[in-house]
Amino acid sequence: MLLDRTCHEAPPLLGPRGALLLVHSEISWEVTTLRQLREAGLEAEVTDRRFVAFGPVLRSRHPLLQLQGLMQADQNKERLVIIRTETLS
Numbered sequence: 001m002l003l004d005r006t007c008h009e010a011p012p013l014l015g016p017r018g019a020l021l022l023v024h025s026e027i028s029w030e031v032t033t034l035r036q037l038r039e040a041g042l043e044a045e046v047t048d049r050r051f052v053a054f055g056p057v058l059r060s061r062h063p064l065l066q067l068q069g070l071m072q073a074d075q076n077k078e079r080l081v082i083i084r085t086e087t088l089s
Contacts, residue, residue, distance in 0.1 A: 007037050014086075021082060030046060
């Protein structure tokens, strides 16, 4: 998964006090993202959460996500989380 790879490969790409902002859907398991970033040696925290209307990609995947129990049938918004991460040195 691209998000897993980003979490693991980000530290050497960031300079001292380098920062990375990740914006992703709540269905991407923010707790897992935070854990992976911290395990990679980065400080990480959720800085904001927002509900937004589904875009074209999520609208097209809605039936599958509903079958997987990740979305409700009448759901038309998703919660995005913004994660800020920084190098420790």
